[in-house]
Amino acid sequence: DAGVTQSPTHLIKTRGQQVTLRCSPKSGHDTVSWYQQALGQGPQFIFQYYEEEERQRGNFPDRFSGHQFPNYSSELNVNALLLGDSALYLCASSLLSATGYTFGSGTRLTVV
Amino acid sequence: AQTVTQSQPEMSVQEAETVTLSCTYDTSESDYYLFWYKQPPSRQMILVIRQEAYKQQNATENRFSVNFQKAAKSFSLKISDSQLGDAAMYFCAYRSAGWNNDMRFGAGTRLTVKP
Numbered sequence: 001d002a003g004v005t006q007s008p009t010h011l012i013k014t015r016g017q018q019v020t021l022r023c024s025p026k027s028g029h030d031t032v033s034w035y036q037q038a039l040g041q042g043p044q045f046i047f048q049y050y051e052e053e054e055r056q057r058g059n060f061p062d063r064f065s066g067h068q069f070p071n072y073s074s075e076l077n078v079n080a081l082l083l084g085d086s087a088l089y090l091c092a093s094s095l096l097s098a099t100g101y102t103f104g105s106g107t108r109l110t111v112v
Numbered sequence: 113a114q115t116v117t118q119s120q121p122e123m124s125v126q127e128a129e130t131v132t133l134s135c136t137y138d139t140s141e142s143d144y145y146l147f148w149y150k151q152p153p154s155r156q157m158i159l160v161i162r163q164e165a166y167k168q169q170n171a172t173e174n175r176f177s178v179n180f181q182k183a184a185k186s187f188s189l190k191i192s193d194s195q196l197g198d199a200a201m202y203f204c205a206y207r208s209a210g211w212n213n214d215m216r217f218g219a220g221t222r223l224t225v226k227p
Contacts (some may be wrong), residue, residue: 033214042116042203042217043157056214088155092215099145099164099207101215103157 004104006091012110013081019109021076025093026102031055032074033101034066035090043090049074050096078109086111114139116206118218125194126226132179133189133221135204143209146180146187151201151220160202163187165209191223199225 005024013019025032031050035043045058049068068074072093078085088108092101115138125131137146148160163171163180170178175195179188191198204218 035217040220042118042219045214045216048214056212058214090155090157092157100147100159100162101157103149105154105156108155 004091004093004102006089006104006107008107009105010108010110012112015081015083015111017081018077018079019081021078021089021091021107021109023074023076023091023093023104025072025074025091029093029095029102030072031094031096032068032072033092033094034074034076035092036060037088037090037106039087046076081111083111085109114141114144114206114208114216116204116216116218118204118221120221121219122222122224124224124226125191127194127196129194130190130192131194131223133191133202133204133223135187135189135218137185137187137204137206139185139206139208141208141210145207145209146178147205147207147215148176148178148187148189149203149205149217150198151203153200157203161189194225196225196227199223 033048034046037043047057048055052068063079065077088106090106091104094101144165146163149157161173175192201220207215
């Protein structure tokens with residue numbers, strides 16, 4: 001049973017560019033949450049998708065947007081990249097009614 | 113807003129010994145869930161143990177156990193018989209049982225296990 005799959009694993013972008021990160025949830029899960037984890041810090045909640053709609057959002061600017069597809073997979077888009085966007089981006093899936101998350105191994109984004 | 117605080121940036125333990133990691137949280141809710149996650153260098157968050165706030169009994173998973181003090185809003189993790197493979201970042205996390213149920217994490221504790 002495949003867990004949460006994220007792609008790519010590593011990415012290097014230039015300031016001002018746009019990036020798209022992808023996540024395939026664990027089989028049977030319907031909810032996808034995205035987190036940003038800066039070096040040496042705990043993950044910070046970006047947003048959560050359920051039934052193809054953004055259900056909740058953390059304290060992140062509109063440059064961060066997302067999408068969920070009918071097969072429950074999800075994308076995280078970041079526009080106008082800043083150096084401070086360099087971080088590990090984690091995707092977590094769950095059932096909306098469940099208590100815990102299953103995490104992917106993340107995408108390491110470096111902005112230069 | 114709910115906040116999670118881990119006051120120990122780093123901890124060290126001798127192999128086979130016991131170590132306790134501390135976590136406190138702030139919430140006005142009565143129904144919620146608490147978690148400890150382990151993050152090794154592979155980066156993937158691995159669930160160590162989970163506690164439901166409505167349960168008075170402390171959760172236990174093999175060598176891992178928690179001390180849940182609801183009134184004090186404290187949720188510590190005890191690792192017994194520490195093994196080299198326990199070395200990792202450990203994150204305490206809170207999740208509301210209500211509508212706004214995103215998971216909130218502490219800043220983490222880096223655990224080193226000495227042979």
